[in-house]
Amino acid sequence: xxxxxxxxxxxxxxxxxxxxVLGAVGARSALASEVAATDVGPAAxxxxxxxxxxxxxYDRRGSDCVKWDRAIEQFGPEIEVGMGIADMDFRAAPxxxxxxxxxxxxxxxxxxxxxxxxxxxxxxxxxxxYDLDIDPSTIVWTSGVHPGIIAGLHTFAPPGSRxxxxxxxxxxxxxxxxxxxxxxxxxxxxxxDGVYEIxxxxxxxxxxxxxxxxxxxxxxxxxxxxxxxDMTRMGEICLEHGxxxxxDEIHCDFxxxxxxxxxxxxxxxxxxxxxxxxxxxxxxxxxxxxxVAWYFSTNPAFMSRLRQYTRADLSTIGxxxxxxxxxxxxxxxxxxxxxxxxxxxxxxxxxRDNVPGVTYTKAQGxxxxxxxxxxxxxxxxxxxxxxxxxxTAADPVSPESILQRWLAENARIYxxxxxxxxTGGEKHMRMNIATSRTLVKRALDNLSNAVAEx
Numbered sequence: 183x184x185x186x187x188x189x190x191x192x193x194x195x196x197x198x199x200x201x202x203v204l205g206a207v208g209a210r211s212a213l214a215s216e217v218a219a220t221d222v223g224p225a226a227x228x229x230x231x232x233x234x235x236x237x238x239x240y241d242r243r244g245s246d247c248v249k250w251d252r253a254i255e256q257f258g259p260e261i262e263v264g265m266g267i268a269d270m271d272f273r274a275a276p277x278x279x280x281x282x283x284x285x286x287x288x289x290x291x292x293x294x295x296x297x298x299x300x301x302x303x304x305x306x307x308x309x310x311x312y313d314l315d316i317d318p319s320t321i322v323w324t325s326g327v328h329p330g331i332i333a334g335l336h337t338f339a340p341p342g343s344r345x346x347x348x349x350x351x352x353x354x355x356x357x358x359x360x361x362x363x364x365x366x367x368x369x370x371x372x373x374x375d376g377v378y379e380i381x382x383x384x385x386x387x388x389x390x391x392x393x394x395x396x397x398x399x400x401x402x403x404x405x406x407x408x409x410x411x412d413m414t415r416m417g418e419i420c421l422e423h424g425x426x427x428x429x430d431e432i433h434c435d436f437x438x439x440x441x442x443x444x445x446x447x448x449x450x451x452x453x454x455x456x457x458x459x460x461x462x463x464x465x466x467x468x469x470x471x472x473x474v475a476w477y478f479s480t481n482p483a484f485m486s487r488l489r490q491y492t493r494a495d496l497s498t499i500g501x502x503x504x505x506x507x508x509x510x511x512x513x514x515x516x517x518x519x520x521x522x523x524x525x526x527x528x529x530x531x532x533x534r535d536n537v538p539g540v541t542y543t544k545a546q547g548x549x550x551x552x553x554x555x556x557x558x559x560x561x562x563x564x565x566x567x568x569x570x571x572x573x574t575a576a577d578p579v580s581p582e583s584i585l586q587r588w589l590a591e592n593a594r595i596y597x598x599x600x601x602x603x604x605t606g607g608e609k610h611m612r613m614n615i616a617t618s619r620t621l622v623k624r625a626l627d628n629l630s631n632a633v634a635e636x
Contacts (some may be wrong), residue, residue: 232276234514236521239618240273249614253596257587262594263617263625268402268550270468270616275514278467281506282499294498296323303508304476307463310512311435314445316478320485323494325473327432328358330460331396333491334428334477335362337484339393346388346395346425348380349604350552352402355430356604367392368605371404376543378404380412389423397429399446400436403552403603403612405545407437410444417446417453426484427457432475433548435466435515439523441546447480455481458488466515467507468616472500522549525615525622532623536630549616553597556609559585561636585611592632595625 243250249271250264301318308314324330339345341363347355349368359366369385371378378401389395397416400407408416420427429446437443447459462475474496479485529551530544539557559565564581571579582599589595589611600610615622 232513234275234517236272236518237618237620238273239620240271242271253590257590257596260594261590261596262628263621264596265614265617265625266596266598266612268465268548268614268616269470270549271618271621272468272518272616275467275507275511277506277510277514278469278503281502285498285502291498294496294501296496296501300501300505303505304461307508308445312443312445312448314448316447317480320478320480321476322478322485322489322492323496324460324475324477324492325494325496326464327430327460327462327475328354329494330458330475330477330492331355331358331428331430332362333488334426334458334460335359335364335394336491337487338426338428339364343393344391346385346392347604348385348398348401350378350404350600350607350610351396351398351604352430353598353602353604355396355398356602364393366604370606376541377546378406380416382415385416386419389419389425392425395420395425395427397427397446398433399429399431400433400443400545400547402433402548403550403598403607403610405548405550405552407441407443407546410449413444413446414449414453417449417456421453421456425456427453429457429459431459431461432465434461435463436519436522436549437547438526438545443547447478451480455479457481458484463504463507463511467503467511469500469503469507472503473497474500474504521619522616525549525617525619526551528619528622529613529615529626532626532630536626537633539633540629549614551613551615553611553613554609555585555600555611558633559609561633562588564588582608582611589629589632592635593625593628595628 243254245251248267249269253261253264253266298318301321304321305316305318308316324333335345335358339362342365344365344367345359346367346369349370356366367388369381369388372381395416397413399413417427427446431445434443434445445459446457447454458477458479460475460477464470464472464475477488526544530542533540533542533553539555539561541554542551545551559581562585564584567584568579568581580599580601582601586597586599589597598612600607600612603612
């Protein structure tokens with residue numbers, strides 16, 4: 183049963199204008215036109231192309247979801263747009279809902295046998311979309327990318343040893359390191375014209391004292407889609423120093439127009455043999471709560487060692503959903519990518535034109551916007567307020583937590599705190615734009631209006 187947080191859902195939908203927004207915030211993107219003109223996918227071949235409505239405001243409040251209900255719990259019902267944790271607000275792909283409904287019609291939930299169809303679906307997805315051939319015998323199931331990476335840490339990085347990461351990077355890696363009793367070795371990236379780049383001198387210096395390197399490809403939160411050249415250089419350096427590469431590629435299906443995702447497993451075989459790739463479609467199809475992921479490697483010795491630390495307690499619903507998405511979700515995702523690209527374009531242009539003190543350069547991948555808010559923090563004196571509160575606070579108060587609260591109270595939006603993403607995250611916030619464009623526009627309007635009142 184849903185809980186009532188004192189919010190009027192009908193009034194909310196009316197106030198946000200749950201209508202098609204292409205006419206309101208810009209014409210259909212060139213990418214959308216290209217996809218429509220060249221669509222030769224299964225739906226187009228078999229008949230009329232199904233159109234998915236990503237403009238729909240799919241109200242998740244009261245469903246115990248982290249993205250909305252936790253933000254409301256922390257800052258109150260005045261929050262109008264939850265833009266935190268990295269899942270999406272869209273109605274699930276119909277192929278997933280249909281597969282779950284079909285399985286639920288069989289009213290028995292005893293032990294599930296995983297036949298080859300589940301692994302075959304993973305292999306087919308990667309071959310179809312990325313021309314990446316994966317030996318199905320090397321695929322190991324896990325209940326999430328986190329348990330897979332933790333298995334990798336247990337395998338390669340003894341307790342107390344250091345693990346390299348290029349930062350800012352996914353904040354969940356730090357909890358993985360704490361669980362495995364490892365120490366983070368942050369190699370802060372450089373920003374060149376708004377785009378993050380590896381500091382190669384720093385990377386090579388630090389790699390000499392670590393036991394593993396966690397690569398995030400595409401990079402969360404900065405949005406980098408790493409090139410084959412960059413990853414080859416990373417891979418060669420790690421191979422030279424005997425450092426295995428643990429490549430988290432959970433955001434790989436989200437790439438913006440003109441960019442490309444390159445699987446680490448597609449590089450030179452010598453480099454690939456020194457790596458393990460971790461994947462899931464939990465981001466792609468917003469299936470995080472179903473707890474299904476997988477990893478693979480071309481190195482038999484690596485796989486043998488990792489299996490010793492892997493136990494996957496998988497649910498029937500999760501496996502059925504993952505298989506359906508991998509087998510039938512292409513058309514839904516292709517249309518979603520066009521929509522998200524438009525959200526990125528809107529966010530970049532709107533902030534540039536309307537929000538002084540905040541900057542954003544369009545991400546190459548992911549559905550996340552990494553916002554530099556240093557100018558806004560100065561205007562609200564975030565550092566001074568943090569210093570004042572720290573005189574009596576039981577727990578440390580950062581300038582960014584002051585900003586997060588200011589955004590919740592004045593712009594009525596919830597964003598993720600930058601410093602949690604490691605060295606270089608200071609003065610930044612992460613905005614999740616995987617929602618109806620109406621809500622993205624509302625959040626940006628609220629932010630602009632709040633800044634204008636300073």
